[in-house]
Amino acid sequence: MFLLKSCLITGAGSGLGKEFALLYSQKGYHVHLAGRNTDKLSAVQQEIEKAGGAATIHTIDLQQPEAIERLTASFRENGQNLSRLINNAGIGIFGPFSDMTLTDIETTFSTNVYGPILLTKACLPLMAEEGTVINIISTAGLRGKKYETIYCASKFALRGFTESLQKEYEESSVRFVAAYMGGMNTPFWEDSDYVKDPSGLPLPKEIAEQIVREAEDKLEIIIET
Template identity: 45%
Template sequence: MQLLKTILITGAGTGLGKELALAYAQEGNRIILVGRTQAHLDEVRQMIDKTNGSARSVVCDITDTNQVKQVLAHLNETEKIDQVINNAGIGYFGPLQNIPADQISQMIDTNVKGTIYVSQAILPTFLERNAGKIMNIISTAGLRGKVHETAYCASKFAIRGFTEALVKELENTSITVSGVYMGGMDTPFWDENHFITDRSRLKSAKDVALEILEREHEIELIIS
């Protein structure tokens, strides 16, 4: 299998991150699986290995800027990363007055700071090569306010602003930055809360991953 690109995906152990990893690997890309749980990452890596794909699992807490810098510095010594997909995210829902401060902090730390830290850490390498892609998985919660999603929407609106600003900051380079605004999916994201009780109406993570991949191909065709 001919390798096309080396793609780093955060939150790659479960849900959409896992399905994105499998979909991109199927096309011959080398995948760097990043997440907090080694067992989940290794499971995905083994699935890719079984299809003769190429993958590597790396444990990293993206909310820790020093850890992100160390991990990316090490990876840059051994890998030529072509694309980063900032997929890792967490959500807590309910009336604003009922959301504990620690849950608000977790959403801001993971969804906002984590995305910024990873992008910031890879950017010097991309700028040096004047090439690279950053894709931020944002959610429709970054497009409009939703009942009982106040803090979650705040975190996603923040990443929308970050993405749009980074597009402008890099508009005179060959680095591309994009945001993906997908709706709810049937993933382990919902396992720890009861915000959505009927998950049968949600799209599968695999279907969404394939939609993202197809859309990226369409954009590449237009650019070329």
């Protein structure tokens, strides 16, 4: 028997996902933290529990469809309902299009597109009573950008997925929110020299606060930074 409303957040060990986890926990949700790095997820879990909240960690690579199936099967077996799913995990590989390898393309699409699509499909039956799916896209899903070909293509795909679901589920109790934001100061840029100094960009906390607030009554959130 689960008394708290539950929220599943991918990429919850850092950046924007971590801020979503802290905010939804403060709002009284039991937060399910998903990502590949258990240490990062554990640190967020500890922070939530120290503040009196509740969180469960799920170490999962969203590039593996069978891992998504295992996670959601365990939710089904435990009678776990979800009222929020935040498809936040994402990667970016930047540079001239001619340098992009098949591996770059496959890794980007399996993380940014197939992962959210398969997870959403598997989570919808867990949102029987009501639910909101928030897809974290990017302004790269609104317009093409130089040296961002594969990233933009993946985020346009996530946008198309979200907008289509908004129409297909219009009459249902599940809502689909598309969130588009510009650059943020997060670990996203750590292994890349594409943005050498992200320190001038907004912190993810303020972006997460705006998304959590606006997702209650909007289906499209655009935050140009």
